[in-house]
Amino acid sequence: MKHSTTRQTRRGRGPAHRIGRSLAFVLPVVLVLSGTLAVTRVNWSGDPSDSVLAASETSSHASSRAAARAPHEVLRDRLLTELQEEDPGVALTHLQQAVDEHPSLAGHCASIARTLGRAAVKVYGPTRAQAYARPVCDTAFASGVLAARG
Secondary structure, three states, X not given: OHHHHHHHHHHOOOHHHHHHHHHHHHHXXXXXXXXXXXXXXXXXOOOXXXXXXXXXXXXXXXXXXXXXXXHHHHHHHHHHHHHHHOOHHHHHHHHHHHHHHOHHHHHHHHHHHHHHHHHHHXXXXXXXXXXXXXXXXXXXXXXXXXXXXX
16 A cells, blocks of 8 residues: 555656755855855945955056945045044035935935944044933944954
8 A cells, every 4th residue: 555655646746846946955055155155245344445346346447436436435535534524413414415415325425424424433432432322223333343342
């Protein structure tokens, strides 16, 4: 009786079953590899000089690259300069004003605020940097300060 049961279950498995089993094995491997490659291409440091693109370009293209930069990158660099020359409060106020004036920057607000938080820790130390935290772009500045402490 066991022999006939085994025989019936094997008959139901056709080419679709074999293809499904192959995909079940291959698909996760492909997804993991593509995800790993994507993660290695992302500039996680937040420093534009660390990016693969910036490293491959020569200094002769620096001025043309600056002209073609995205508005949020220009804003981030300007605010980082303000943070160093004045204080994080001024930079955060100008970030909020820029987002209010140009709503298209809202998607980059948290990223810029976290970058400002990390920079503030480098310039002012963790305790003083945290004192400048305010709810610009939710709590992104504070999370940048916290990340730089660690």
